[in-house]
Amino acid sequence: MTRTITKVLLLGASLFSYAGLASAQDVTLTIESWRNDDLAIWKDKLIPAFEAKNPGIKLDFQPMAPTEYNAALNAKLESGSAGDLITCRPFDASLELFKKGYLGDLTKNAGMENFSDVAKTAWSTDDGAQTFCVPMASVIHGFIYNKDAFDALKIEVPKTQAEFFAALDKIKADGTYVPMAMGTKDLWEAATMGYQNIGPNYWKGEEGRLALIKGDQKLTDADWVKPYEVLAKWKDYLGDGFEAQTYPDSQNMFTLGRAAIYPAGSWEISGFNTQAQFKMGAFPPPVEKEGDTCYISDHTDIGMGVNAKSKHPAEAAKFLEWVSSAEFADLYANALPGFFSLNKTAVKMADPVAQEFVSWREKCKPTIRSTYQILSRGTPNLENETWVESANVINGTDTPAVAAEKLQKGLDGWYKPAK
Incomplete structure (x- = not known):
């Protein structure tokens, strides 16, 4: 009898500790973005695709009005209330955030080798030595x-x-x-x-x-x-x-x-x-x-970086590695025809006019x-x-x-x- 009670207590303790472990690992990453027109694409396609392969990591996409984004994001970063992941505008606005220490250095992150130097230009230092956002799309x-x-x-x-x-x-x-x-x-x-x-x-x-x-x-x-x-x-x-x-x-x-x-x-x-x-x-x-x-x-249009003060840097790095993948490239580009993946892996576009545009990369030099x-x-x-x-x-x-x-x-x- 005593042995049975002991077993039950041990089983209960192990289940409790497992449940505690599971909840401890369940991390939610918040994404800041100015693209409020593609909320449905994130909710219906991108987030489910990532979460299905990454149990324990949840994504919360939080867009705001494009005209308010720069000022609001700066205020959030200064106060320490910004999300884990930062949607990056091209060139100087994001470079300034990196210089201030708000965006993490992604130069050596897994997946960055999937992008050309031209693709990374909009989110690199002037000398090209450091890159601070993953290139997502161009026009x-x-x-x-x-x-x-x-x-x-x-x-x-x-x-x-x-x-x-x-x-x-x-x-x-x-x-x-x-x-x-x-x-x-x-x-x-x-x-x-x-x-x-x-x-x-x-x-x-x-x-x-x-x-x-x-x-x-x-x-x-x-x-x-x-x-x-x-x-x-x-x-x-x-x-x-x-x-x-x-x-x-x-x-x-x-x-x-x-x-x-x-x-x-x-x-x-x-x-x-x-x-x-x-x-x-x-x-x-x-x-x-x-x-x-x-x-x-x-022309480089949108990228994704990490808040240097994110409390979940490992999970954020995992998400950015996925954003660097061929799977993300295909999902994003086909959900938004006209915003083309910058990934070196060519994406076949379902939309014929979009496919015509993107086919020019094979015969023309990009700038x-x-x-x-x-x-x-x-x-x-x-x-x-x-x-x-x-x-x-x-x-x-x-x-x-x-x-x-x-x-x-x-x-x-x-x-x-x-x-």
């Missing part, structure tokens, strides 16, 4: 077009600038469609969809971008002026009143079937899919002449927007000035040469390349 620039319009007018997808302008001339002569949907009122649209879209083919992507940072090239050099010379010719194809046309106006013009071509960022794909009643296709920025190497703006790293830290801000001058060139109020001179003069006013 790619190019052109989305109305396939029905191209078929009706018997237009082939253009590969060179000559073919591109021949297509625009044919669309304009027919008169059924505005050749291209883009306005200059919001300024950034002209720079982002225009200059940064076609420019890499002229300044040779990373080669030119890094040379500009080093001071070996200037914005007044031919490779930097040439994209503006091309943009100046766009004016004749943007339709009446493009100077007063906003970004939403351009989106509507294209999705309503009134324009044949839309200079695009890949983030448009999901929205256009729900709004357009015609078949869509995409093509990369046309090269100057056949046989030229093509370059694409494959990021030329103004985003280092060159927009001073006053005047080169990114904002590029918005203004891109609009001015298309509007015809500045020549390409004058625009380039203004940009270089502004940069010279505060930026001294490290020698």
